[in-house]
Amino acid sequence: GYKLIFNPIIHNKGFLKSQGDLYKTTDYGNVWYKSGFPQNIKYISYHTFLPEELFTSGDEGTFYSVDDGMNWEKVSDAKSLGNFVFHPDSANVIYTYIFDAIRKSTDGGKNWSVKHSGLRDTKINFITSFALDVNDPSTLYCGQGPSLESKGSLSMSTNGGDNWTQISSSLTQLDPFVNISSILLDEKVKGRIYVGMSHGGTIFTSNFSNGGLFLTEDNGKTWRKVFNSSVNLIRADNSVPRNIYIGTKFGIMKFLDTLTVTSIPEELLPPPSDFRLFQNYPNPFNPSTNISYQLPVNSFVTLKVYDVLGNEAAVLINEWKEAGSYSAQFTTSGKQ
Structure with missing residues (x-):
């Protein structure tokens, strides 16, 4: 598969993972050259807060670079750990998530421990999304997908992943499937969260969900559906007010982040998909x-x-x- 990332601070630099190989650019993607790195990598991330640091994980283990990919050091034999999420204040604390596991390292990636206590069985309800509150890094959120027997769910941890509690009881009343695909936290307002859902279930039955975008302002106690179609990605920029970007079957859609649960103007409706x-x-x-x-x-x-x-x-x-x-x-x- 492919993955494209750009440096979160030095925007002209980026990497492209293509079929296990790694390519680098220093001019916003106009020119790419192959990076000297072991093959068969599956995940790569810039450190969110340290612009020259990178982590990769794949078939040959977990690697770390402190000079923007010029040199790499193997830090762990752990393979294909998943997507990386970094602690904003401690360079040694790193989280990864993949469909069946959330892991945490407190020593810069050398050792990893699984953090599942309180989550549903991750072999049945796969992990689909993960988010860290940068203003309170011990607060984490995890989305799990539905199974044949149960809906998906959204869970929260307030102690760095040691314990998890579901906060999606009212969300499950709004959607029959709860196929969570993505989570976006408001960095300025604690407890204000967007959750994206993909469609799922059995069409033409009460168990079918069209997916959508949901908003809570009280940490999951109450929700409102603000977009009525499948959402697979949520991102935000640094504008004031910020722009929200969502990935939909109609393409990337954008709107100002001025919505509230109690007074949303009109639901964000997608254009029809056919005549x-x-x-x-x-x-x-x-x-x-x-x-x-x-x-x-x-x-x-x-x-x-x-x-x-x-x-x-x-x-x-x-x-x-x-x-x-x-x-x-x-x-x-x-x-x-």
């Missing part, structure tokens, strides 16, 4: 019936009604429409 004319309601033998349709792009729309003999009975729409969802009403008089 569609829906079943009319009530049935056409009633005095009036509603006909709904959707447009994924701006289009000229003509909507006509015909009788059983094929004769045109009415022209409901004959004009240019912007992308979106619409409804027209047909009455026995043929008027909208």
Whole structure:
């Protein structure tokens, strides 16, 4: 697989992991050259707070560089540890997470311990996301995916991963699947969290979820759905107010982070994904019936009604429409 990272502080520098090989750029990605590093790496991360330090993990163990990848030192035989998350105040404290494990090192990556107490069985409910509160680094959040027997969940630790407690009870009331894909914490407001969910479940049943983006401002006690479609990634920039970026099936979407749980203007609705004319309601033998349709792009729309003999009975729409969802009403008089 591929992974692209750029230095969080010195933005012209970056690395590309491609099929186990490692490539480096120093000019924002215009030119890449192969880095002298052991093959078969699977994970690579810049240290979030130390711009010259890098960690990698793969089939040959865990490696560490203090000079932006010029030289590497093997720090552990631990293989394919997962994604790295760094403590903001202690360079020796590092977390990693992969689908079946959260691990913690307190000696710069030499030794690792599993931190699962209080989580659901990670062999069944896989770990899908992880976040650390940079203002209170002992506070961690973990998302777990659903299984055949249970919904997914969101858990919190206040002691650096030693113990975990689920905080998603009200979230499970809003979504039948809770297929958590990503977590974003507000670094300025404690307990304010965005959670992204992918779609899942059995379509056309009550167990199906469309996924979405959810917001809490009280550390998981109450939630609101603010985007009604699958979300696989959440990121934020440093603007004031910051911009939130979410990965969706429509591409990357962006909005200002001014939402609240109690007073959100309008739900962030994605544009329709296809052209569609829906079943009319009530049935056409009633005095009036509603006909709904959707447009994924701006289009000229003509909507006509015909009788059983094929004769045109009415022209409901004959004009240019912007992308979106619409409804027209047909009455026995043929008027909208």
